[in-house]
Amino acid sequence: MPNADLTPYLRDRWSPRVFDPTHELAREDLHLLLEAARWAPSAGNTQRWAFLAGLRGDPTFTEFQTYLSKGNAGWVANVSAVIVVCFQTGAAPEDQETPYLDLAEYDAGQTAAHVTVQAASMGLHVHQFAGFDHQGVAEAFGVPDHWRVATGIGVGRIGDPATSEVHEKDRSGRKPLSEIAYAGTWGTSLG
Numbered sequence: 001m002p003n004a005d006l007t008p009y010l011r012d013r014w015s016p017r018v019f020d021p022t023h024e025l026a027r028e029d030l031h032l033l034l035e036a037a038r039w040a041p042s043a044g045n046t047q048r049w050a051f052l053a054g055l056r057g058d059p060t061f062t063e064f065q066t067y068l069s070k071g072n073a074g075w076v077a078n079v080s081a082v083i084v085v086c087f088q089t090g091a092a093p094e095d096q097e098t099p100y101l102d103l104a105e106y107d108a109g110q111t112a113a114h115v116t117v118q119a120a121s122m123g124l125h126v127h128q129f130a131g132f133d134h135q136g137v138a139e140a141f142g143v144p145d146h147w148r149v150a151t152g153i154g155v156g157r158i159g160d161p162a163t164s165e166v167h168e169k170d171r172s173g174r175k176p177l178s179e180i181a182y183a184g185t186w187g188t189s190l191g
Contacts, residue, residue, distance in 0.1 A: 009117050009120035009121055010120075013116065014022055015126070016127060016158055016159075017127060018160070018161050019024075019078040019080070019106075019157065019159045020157040020159040027055065029122065030155075031125075036114045037051065037114050037115050040110040040113070040114045040175055042107040042110070043100035043107060047107075048088035048108075049111050050086045051084060051145065052141050055081055056078075056080055061081070064082055064132075064152075068132045069132055069133075069138045075127070076152075077156070079154035081156070082152055082153065083093075084149060084150075085112050085150045086108070086149050086154075087104040088101060088146060090145075092144065124157060125155075125157070126168075127153070127154045128153050132152060134150075137149050
């Protein structure tokens with residue numbers, strides 16, 4: 001059970017696989033989600049992240065669907081938007097310096113967290129997923145070789161659970177702090 005003192009945007013967060021196929025996300029709302037991602041912290045303010053984004057039915061969304069794993073194809077078809085998070089892994093030909101590349105993946109993860117919290121504040125849910133052909137997406141969308149496709153984020157409104165199976169793991173609990181927060185030496189609970 002989450003701590004009642006947490007912000008409801010985090011306390012009530014879960015990753016549904018049942019989305020309302022009739023909900024349409026306005027392009028301005030997609031921009032707002034990406035604006036939240038843009039303000040995520042990054043090492044040295046390098047901002048070594050980028051996004052592929054599409055609204056259900058547009059060419060980006062439709063093309064992305066062809067690369068989904070079998071397990072994700074059904075529910076992703078009903079999300080209102082898909083955001084694919086990418087991060088830089090090497091120097092571009094024009095780069096003189098590429099500091100903090102070792103932190104780019106960490107920073108990209110923070111952008112996904114920002115999207116999640118912003119979506120919750122807008123009455124939306126997200127489900128982050130990695131079950132798709134990352135190399136195929138990179139090739140199809142012209143992602144440069146010095147960038148890596150990381151994860152997808154499905155965004156939308158909750159659908160009717162009676163129309164689709166709700167997986168128990170979608171609402172699974174979390175390890176207690178005693179198993180993840182240490183003090184002094186590894187494995188010694190923060191207490």
